Amino acid sequence: MPLAVSSPSTSEDAALADLLKKLKNYPVGSDLKERELQAVYDYLITKDPKPEHWFCDETPSTLVPEAAAFSLRLHAYNGVQANKWKKVLAEIVSKCSACAQGMEDRLLDCQVT
């Protein structure tokens, strides 16, 4: 009997959860380490299959809305990856009104100082 393939996403998820917890304590506007932003980006954009919902109840994991909310900081960035992220985000909110609403809520959260 073959061994069950352990899901590689488990340790990845745990690592991301740790990272997000840490990043939450960063004051808004503080410089992010590129590597940390990259991890969040990878989780949302290059993961396979990548999540099709970021902010609503249909997200595959509770980490997705956390990561997505954090990734909203990418709005301030330019470059190939940031532009790809903006495109994916636009697609997601155009397909799902609950995600669009969820993003609005997250944006409001971010702006409260």
Ligand SMILES: [Zn+2]
């Ligand atoms: Zn959705």
